[in-house]
Amino acid sequence: MYPDLSYFFHDLFGTSVDNWTSIFKTFGIFLALVFVSAYHILKKELIRKEAEGIFKKKKIENIDESGSALKEAIINGIIGFVFGFKLPYIYENFETFKSDPASHVFSSEGNGFTGTMLAVIFGFYFYFSVKNKPPLPKGTVLYERPYEKAGNIIIIAAITGILGSRILSILENLDSFLQDPLGQLFSGSGLTIYGGLILAGICVALYAKKSGFSVAHMADVAAPALLFGYGVGRMGCQFSGDGDWGIENTAPKPDWFIFPDWAWAYDYPRNVADFYQRGEKIADCVGNFCTHLNPPVFPTPIYEVVASFFLFFVIWKLRTKIKTPGRLFFLYLVLSGIARYFVETIRVNPRYDLFGLQWSMSQTISAVLVIVGLIGMFALSKKDKPDYTIPDL
Numbered sequence: 001m002y003p004d005l006s007y008f009f010h011d012l013f014g015t016s017v018d019n020w021t022s023i024f025k026t027f028g029i030f031l032a033l034v035f036v037s038a039y040h041i042l043k044k045e046l047i048r049k050e051a052e053g054i055f056k057k058k059k060i061e062n063i064d065e066s067g068s069a070l071k072e073a074i075i076n077g078i079i080g081f082v083f084g085f086k087l088p089y090i091y092e093n094f095e096t097f098k099s100d101p102a103s104h105v106f107s108s109e110g111n112g113f114t115g116t117m118l119a120v121i122f123g124f125y126f127y128f129s130v131k132n133k134p135p136l137p138k139g140t141v142l143y144e145r146p147y148e149k150a151g152n153i154i155i156i157a158a159i160t161g162i163l164g165s166r167i168l169s170i171l172e173n174l175d176s177f178l179q180d181p182l183g184q185l186f187s188g189s190g191l192t193i194y195g196g197l198i199l200a201g202i203c204v205a206l207y208a209k210k211s212g213f214s215v216a217h218m219a220d221v222a223a224p225a226l227l228f229g230y231g232v233g234r235m236g237c238q239f240s241g242d243g244d245w246g247i248e249n250t251a252p253k254p255d256w257f258i259f260p261d262w263a264w265a266y267d268y269p270r271n272v273a274d275f276y277q278r279g280e281k282i283a284d285c286v287g288n289f290c291t292h293l294n295p296p297v298f299p300t301p302i303y304e305v306v307a308s309f310f311l312f313f314v315i316w317k318l319r320t321k322i323k324t325p326g327r328l329f330f331l332y333l334v335l336s337g338i339a340r341y342f343v344e345t346i347r348v349n350p351r352y353d354l355f356g357l358q359w360s361m362s363q364t365i366s367a368v369l370v371i372v373g374l375i376g377m378f379a380l381s382k383k384d385k386p387d388y389t390i391p392d393l
Helices: 005-013 026-051 068-092 094-099 101-105 112-131 146-172 174-179 181-185 193-210 215-240 300-318 327-344 361-380
Strands: 058-060 142-144 351-354 357-360
Touching (some): 005 026, 026 146, 068 094, 068 101, 068 112, 146 193, 193 215, 193 361, 215 300, 300 327, 351 361, 357 361
Antiparallel strands (some): 351 357
16 A cells, blocks of 8 residues: 555655655545546536537626736735745644644644735735736627636535535544544545535535536536546545455455455555554554554455446446436436445445444435436436527526
């Protein structure tokens, strides 16, 4: 496993572990790749929808730039303060920062003087940069293309998705949260995907509606991006060993399982989840991450990566063939819900007694999403023709 880049470079070049490159956590890198890949897929689909006449460019007239200079100054002043407040503190506490960047970044510790100075510098610079820019001629008409909204959509999805994932993870582990509320709230670990999917879905739908997009079409646009991004995210779980694995698996590999032994049962050496010595020590190991699981477990992230990319391929092929808006998204709910439901049967997650069924929270949500998807597909199957009625922007 590679908890951070220092362990990857150690295997690749023989450099020391836990050096300065350890600030780049493996899961964080893959999380960034999730949003980068989702952005490109989303942008491509928005361009296609515009070419088909489904989404239209928006005319912007009577542009008012009177308050833009002050707005830029305030926004960039805040950014300058954050950097000035945190960077000196990180520099002075770099050794402890390397092991747990999230707790240091979200702490109240910092340098107020440098934060204020950088806020003033950033604020004045951007204020006069915008103020001295030649104004647009009166009556200028600009157009905003649908794909130009992709960045905003990804930012909204990223912020609300991480927040929703963290909230649901806290609800699944309420005892730990009550013991250490702040530590659990700002912990970099423990993200439950369905919490992010639900909250981000609601917020993106509201943004799409405000922007004049059909929510049903926007949901179809999001479906392949969600599947591909989920697969990339689970790669981060696998490569970092973040604890998002399966139950113990000591059964011998069956004859029908044609894949390597590590795909059947894996011990996750140097996993990041066992940093606090919950696992078994690895002999002659060097570095902070020196444990592995004994007995091994089902490597469920691998199964979810394979399932996600396979389902992405299916949805990607069907996206131009399914014309009724919303149906592709409902199909996504059904397929991804089924895949997640069965993986949850061998996942390490808290179980709850629900109507006599010992299901995890994610398993229950999976079942609900499958039902919602089936109902949605059945309701849309009664439509005789696709609905391309989009507000004329």
